[in-house]
Amino acid sequence: MLYAAHRAKHVYAVEPDPVAFGELKINVSLNSPITSKVTLINSAMSGKTGASQLYTRGMFGNAVSSLMPTVSDVSCEVQCITIADLISQYNIRDVNFVKMDIEGGEYTLILCLQEFLEEKRPTFYVSFHAPFLKENISLQGLSGMEAQNRFEQISKNVLGVLRMYKYIYDNHGNLLNEEDIRDRDYNGEFVFTDERW
Known part of the structure; x- marks a missing residue:
């Protein structure tokens, strides 16, 4: 900040x-x-x-x-x-850059930001906390397969919102695609942007 x-x-x-x-x-x-x-x-x-x-x-x-x-x-x-x-x-x-690091809450909040992101198209730097999401899902009493399916569906929904962006980079500046970050089991920081680096 x-x-x-x-x-x-x-x-x-x-x-x-x-x-x-x-x-x-x-x-x-x-x-x-x-x-x-x-x-x-x-x-x-x-x-x-x-x-x-x-x-x-x-x-x-x-x-x-x-x-x-x-x-x-x-x-x-x-x-x-x-x-x-x-x-x-x-x-x-004027909103042209948003950084989000909310310890798993991003999986819910990004869905709520869809209209804002589509309208303003800020460069969006987000930290995904997959282990925290999995921990939260485990508290819901789902079986192992149900929990994994729930995790994959939530990840898919969130990345679907962010699909409007042309480019995805990791925090080292490496160009990625959606498959590189879907269903991962660890924390990661990513930049979604319409600017080519």
């Missing part, structure tokens, strides 16, 4: 984790050249605006909190905001 603030006109940083948000505020305040270019929002991006539970694997502030329930019962209530409400409330006019 700090790097982005040096490059972009303005950065809107959405962070629901109360501990991480406090640390984010401190980091921004210590970087006075970019402070005016950053708007911090203590909310979670979601398909609907309102209150929800934020879950963590241990303690808050450890970078693995998510709206997706986990094997841990540790949670807190947070406010959620939709992309439409975010754009409206903060009078955002």
Whole structure:
């Protein structure tokens, strides 16, 4: 986020984790050249605006909190905001880059962002957390084959939304195709864009 603030006109940083948000505020305040270019929002991006539970694997502030329930019962209530409400409330006019790293919640949120992504076509940098999705599916009591089929269907649906983009790159700049990232069992960062690198 700090790097982005040096490059972009303005950065809107959405962070629901109360501990991480406090640390984010401190980091921004210590970087006075970019402070005016950053708007911090203590909310979670979601398909609907309102209150929800934020879950963590241990303690808050450890970078693995998510709206997706986990094997841990540790949670807190947070406010959620939709992309439409975010754009409206903060009078955002130009969105050309979106970074999403929400610990498994991306599998739900991307489906809710379809209309926004189709209309704005921002370069979209997303971290997929397949192990967290599989963990969440396992909590639903499905058999091994049912769980695998559910995982594959969710992955297919998410990648179907992102199929509008011309190019997919990994975080090293390697050009990929959809088959390279479908059904993988590990975390990965990918850039979906209409720009050829």
